[in-house]
Amino acid sequence: MKIAIDIDGVLLDIIVTYCEIFNKRYGTNHQKKDVTKWDFFKDWNVDEDTAFKIFYEIYADSMNIPFIDENAPEIMKKLNEVYDMDILSARIPEYRSSIKKKLDFHNIRESIQYSELILLHHRPYDIKLKQSYDLYVDDNPSLVEPIKKLKNRTLLLFNQPWNQDIICENNIYRVHNWKEVHQKINEL
Ligand SMILES: [Mg+2]
Structure with missing residues (x-):
């Protein structure tokens, strides 16, 4: 198999790190438990490119992800x-x-x-x-x-x-x- x-x-748990970076950058208070959709960023008023910039930053340095x-x-x-x-x-x-x-x-x-x-x-x-x-x-x-x-x-x-x-x-x-x-x- x-x-x-x-x-x-x-x-x-990448989304924990994602929320930390996003909140710091945009002054929001999102938490993992609020991420109830795969394309959650649409509800956070950012487009996909902006949203993925943060993912790429985390991909480049992943050591802090729980x-x-x-x-x-x-x-x-x-x-x-x-x-x-x-x-x-x-x-x-x-x-x-x-x-x-x-x-x-x-x-x-x-x-x-x-x-x-x-x-x-x-x-x-x-x-x-x-x-x-x-x-x-x-x-x-x-x-x-x-x-x-x-x-x-x-x-x-x-x-x-x-x-x-x-x-x-x-x-x-x-x-x-x-x-x-x-x-x-x-x-x-
Ligand atoms: Mg996955």
Whole structure:
């Protein structure tokens, strides 16, 4: 089984850092829990280019982003012994060295926790499906409908404020932490 692990929203809590930078810059008081949409920035009165400038700044220096689940490295190591685990992220390839450094820092290491680090552009939102994986661990609600139509693929939707309105059924399962990721993969 080939498994694709997302970075932002699954391993790293990038939106926490995003809110800090945005608030400092624009004098707002947004918090992670208020980010209830994938394209949240539209409600914050900034266009996509402006919104992504902050993402790119964080991609360039990721060291301050909070790590989501301390159990992830051990569980990923166990899974990678049995399955073919890659990291598949929509961070653009220009920022590879920054994310590699951050993952290494948290003991998410190439050939131990994963085989390959694959970075893609964030558009279109379902670009990850062009890579053929059997199972995706991802927080992106835009993957749900396309994966529902692909019966030989599975999505473990990592619970986040921006995917709360998704109904998980058939080949879509909601997971809240890495222990649940591990448990669900073993059950399948
Ligand atoms: Mg993500």
